[in-house]
Amino acid sequence: MYVDGQEEQVRLSDGAMLWTTSRWRPAAPPMVLLHGGPGLWDYLGPVADLLEEFSTHRYDQRGCGRSGPVTEYRLDQYLSDLEELRRHHGHERWTVFGHSFGASLALTYASRYPDRVEAVIYCDGVGLDWPSHRATYHANAKARLTAQQQARLSELESTVRTWPQEVQWRALRWLPDFAPGDSAEPLAYAAAGIDLTVNSACNQALWPQVSERGLPAELAECAAVETPVLVIHGAADPRPLAPVAALAEALPQGRLAVLEGGGHQPWLEQPAAFASAIRHWSVSRMRGTPGPEKRPNEGPAGYERPVCGPPQVREDRGTPPARQGRETPSDREERSGNDRRHDRRDGDQRPAGRPGAPE
Numbered sequence: 001m002y003v004d005g006q007e008e009q010v011r012l013s014d015g016a017m018l019w020t021t022s023r024w025r026p027a028a029p030p031m032v033l034l035h036g037g038p039g040l041w042d043y044l045g046p047v048a049d050l051l052e053e054f055s056t057h058r059y060d061q062r063g064c065g066r067s068g069p070v071t072e073y074r075l076d077q078y079l080s081d082l083e084e085l086r087r088h089h090g091h092e093r094w095t096v097f098g099h100s101f102g103a104s105l106a107l108t109y110a111s112r113y114p115d116r117v118e119a120v121i122y123c124d125g126v127g128l129d130w131p132s133h134r135a136t137y138h139a140n141a142k143a144r145l146t147a148q149q150q151a152r153l154s155e156l157e158s159t160v161r162t163w164p165q166e167v168q169w170r171a172l173r174w175l176p177d178f179a180p181g182d183s184a185e186p187l188a189y190a191a192a193g194i195d196l197t198v199n200s201a202c203n204q205a206l207w208p209q210v211s212e213r214g215l216p217a218e219l220a221e222c223a224a225v226e227t228p229v230l231v232i233h234g235a236a237d238p239r240p241l242a243p244v245a246a247l248a249e250a251l252p253q254g255r256l257a258v259l260e261g262g263g264h265q266p267w268l269e270q271p272a273a274f275a276s277a278i279r280h281w282s283v284s285r286m287r288g289t290p291g292p293e294k295r296p297n298e299g300p301a302g303y304e305r306p307v308c309g310p311p312q313v314r315e316d317r318g319t320p321p322a323r324q325g326r327e328t329p330s331d332r333e334e335r336s337g338n339d340r341r342h343d344r345r346d347g348d349q350r351p352a353g354r355p356g357a358p359e
Helices: 044-049 076-087 103-111 132-143 147-157 163-177 184-194 200-211 215-224 242-248 269-285
Strands: 003-013 019-025 032-033 055-059 093-100 117-123 230-232 254-259
Touching: 003 076, 019 076, 032 076, 032 103, 044 055, 044 269, 055 076, 076 103, 093 103, 103 117, 103 200, 103 215, 117 269, 132 163, 132 242, 147 163, 163 184, 215 242, 230 242, 230 269, 242 254, 254 269
Parallel strands: 032 055, 032 093, 093 117, 117 230, 230 254
Antiparallel strands: 003 019, 019 055
């Protein structure tokens, strides 16, 4: 039976509530979509729309968006939440799509629950050794704002904002994420106007747990991911490509597709190329074929830029890092309490903070 947009509040074993929405298609393989931030909400409906061959599940992560409030944010708990959702939906295995922070979450989940993951799609994450590349990202993002926009952003950063000011602040913060062009500002304001709270406490607590583990730990995690991984990166994403290409190279079954004209959310600017990359990879994976032949290119070692059509993929894989012993999820802890949450109305005052983007 086809069911579109089935919303549900799922109570987890520790009492936390997660907002979820599912699109069930007859006999279609399941896919879960993990949003970024951390501290944001599900915005991956357009991705589900493009991937009609899957039954899709989306949700607001613990303490975020329409999910219930919590007082603690731990990576282990976020992984346990994802595993509980898999059991709740009744899937033995599923494909895990993750965007930005969600891409890191997807990869870690695959390393810890290998028997439950069919494949991973790692979309516009930060790659390996983010602390070494953070300054490049900030410089790239700043260069896409005019002097006037930079001044206004700085002014809004240090004030208690009304809702219209909050929307403008978010839009200026997120504008560099979109491919430069006429559509960038409308896309940024559309994202900024979503009437949900950015959970800065979640962002500040979780992001270091993901990004500051150190390169040896990241390489060990990549080596432990046994499932096929498609690494998608928008060529116009201000986050540098080199660490993403390095991550794809470190994965035993990694494939990299760079989408020309795509920003941090490449499905918005290049929907056809985005969907084609995933379908081509899925078909190649099911047939057991590696994909198109490697051709000379001018980019960094380890990836190829597709001109059009299916993504170009690496064939010269080299020797992957040695496998390490897998970690097991930590025991869940009972937690209670409430976050302070805000209604979104014109004239409401907003505390200063930072939206859910890698720092």
